[in-house]
Amino acid sequence: MTTEDSRYEAVRSRDARFDGVFFFGVATTGIYCRPSCPAITPKRQNVSFFATAAAAQGAGFRACRRCRPDAVPGSADWNARADVVGRAVRLIGDGVVDREGVAGLAARLGYSARQVQRQLNAELGAGPIALARAQRGHTARVLLQTTSMQAAEIAFAAGFASVRQFNETIKEIYAATPTELRAGRPGRLPVAGRDGAAxxxxxxxxxxxxxxxxxxxxxxxxxxxxxxxxxxxxxxxxxxxxxxxxxxxxxxxxxxxxxxxxxxxxxxxxxxxxxxxxxxxxxxxxxDLDADPYAVAQRLSADPALAPLVAATPGLRAPGAADPEELALRAVLGDGLPLPEARHLAADLVAAHGEPLPEPSGGLTHLFPRPRDLTAAPGDLGIAVAPQRATAVRALAVALAGGSLRLDPGADRDEAERALLSLPGISTWTAGYIRMRALSDPDVLLDPALLLTLAPAHISRWRPWSSYATHYVWHAEG
Known part of the structure; x- marks a missing residue:
């Protein structure tokens, strides 16, 4: 999708593979859509293309009510990118702009606010405020159409600073009031209020x-x-x-x-x-809901060794982490152990240092310990664990708590891996596993047998989807 003509061909064919990769606006209607929109294909001279929904909104287009372009998966390209734009997109998605403002986003990235603004505008056609605003609008629409929450509750849950800002944004993005948007709810999801069981x-x-x-x-x-x-x-x-x-x-x-x-x-x-x-x-x-399985399959199927695995398991994903610091601590604690033993050690750590939930929920009773909780733990972490393993976990906890190692969505992956390898007791394999899952890096090859038996030139054919090659091999091995 490198030219506008090729993008228009995707629109003509209503190709869902490109939903979220780009958006198109129609000058005669003032509406923007996803490529797979079922509406009549507009004439080429009336179509403009945008990298993001926020850019289309910034150009004055409103979201199509048929294809709901704001609700498509995120771009796998931006999520995979290791540069400042990719890191910024991941942080904005995590709500950093809503919580800390553009200044907070820039500080996490190590750039000035002006530099971040300029780079995002150049690459995505929208700055951090516009991207966060588009995300807030989408969240608000989902809540309006799937819950019975009050409008004021929805406004603040979605990240708006005021109800007035919420009303104005919804009107501008969807050409409808919140009440009108709620009236058009699909009605296919269970409707729950703030305290509803669902x-x-x-x-x-x-x-x-x-x-x-x-x-x-x-x-x-x-x-x-x-x-x-x-x-x-x-x-x-x-x-x-x-x-x-x-x-x-x-x-x-x-x-x-x-x-x-x-x-x-x-x-x-x-x-x-x-x-x-x-x-x-x-x-x-x-x-791993923002992955592009079409791009992964196309790349990996070109290798005769992987093609049968890709054909046998369409849609395989590379799971990430809900809490990167938790994932890292668990990986180091269980490094080299069979899965049942690693799980048992992690459960012991939770019981010893985890924070109890206000109320248990089924079998869920605790939050995983924070790094700072473990820095104050005894030398053996208060559990039956080998001294070297406990030392490695404590060193990792100290680095995370002190800020010398960052694993948030905007972390620099190369820097994070170097910091991990500088800590005692962390192997190259474990650092790669943390990079693959905690930092959602799609290009990490972990299978030792492949690394030993295949030439680097062969392995390079799988880039930038080596993490998926790893998972295909693991899945085939059972």
Whole structure:
């Protein structure tokens, strides 16, 4: 999709593979759409193309009510990019601009606010405020159409500073008042209020095929008691976990059985509704919902060794992490151990140092310990663990708590890996595993057999999707 003519061909063919990759606005209607919009294809001279929904909104276009272009998966390209633009997009998605402003975003990236503004405008056609505004608008629409929350509650849950700002933004983006938008709700999700048993119901969209059995199986094998649980039979499982969020703890539930409809059904039980955007983005990263399986399959299928695996498992994903620091601590604690033993150690650590939930939720009882909780732990961490392993975990906790190692969505992946390898007891494999999952790097090859038997030139053919090659091999090995 490097030229506008090729983009127009995708629009003419209503190719859903490019939903979220770009958007198009129609001058005669003032509406912007996703490439797969079912409406009559507009004439080429009336079409403009945009890198983001925020850019289309900034140009004066309103979201199409048929294809809902603001609700498509995020761009796999921006999520994969390691430069300042990719890091900024991930931080904005995590709600940093809403919580800390543009100055806070720039400080996390190590740039001035002006530099960040200029680079985002040049690459995405919209600055950080516009990108955060588009995200707030989408969150508000979801809440209006899937919950019975009051408009004022929705305004602040979505990140708006005032009800007036909320009303004006909804009117500008959707050409409808919040009341009108709510009246047009699809009605296919359970409707819950703030304290409803269903939590806040969401449909988390993804593109292409999605192998729910692979993802839920991967998470079930690694679920830590007290923090995570997987209930139900294969094909109808529910993954549940606690979330440590900026304002209050939460619990997320994701259903496996809904994976065939282009989305996963999720319920978020939040102690503070301001955490909605952050919780949503963290679950999206955990389930790798912004991946582009078409690009992955095209690249990896070109290798005869991987082609049969790709054909056998369409839609395989590379699960990320809901809490990068938790993932890193668990990886170091269980380095080299069989999965059951690693899970047992992590559960012991949770029982010894985790923060209890205000109220247990099924088998969920605790939040995973924060790094600073472990810096004050005894030398053996208060659990039955080898001294070298305890030393490695404590060193990692000190680095995370002190800020010398950052694993947030805007972290520089190369710097993070160097910092990990400088710590005692952290192997190259574990640093790569943390990079792959905690930092959602799509280009990490971890399988030792492949690294030993294949030439570097061969492995380079899989780039930038080496993480998916790793998961294909793991999945085939069972």
């Amino acid at each position: 939590g806040v119901p969401l449909r988390l969209a993804y593109r292409g095929p999605y192998d729910t059995a692979q993802v839920f199986g991967f998470l079930a094998e690694r679920a830590v008691a007290g923090v995570e649980e997987v209930t139900g039979e294969p094909g109808r499982r529910t993954y549940r976990r606690t979330l440590r969020l900026p304002h209050a703890p939460g619990v997320a539930e994701v259903a496996e059985r809904a994976g065939t409809g282009g989305w996963l059904e999720c319920s978020l039980h939040l102690g503070d509704l301001r955490d909605l955007t952050t919780a949503t983005q963290r679950i999206r990263r955990l389930f």
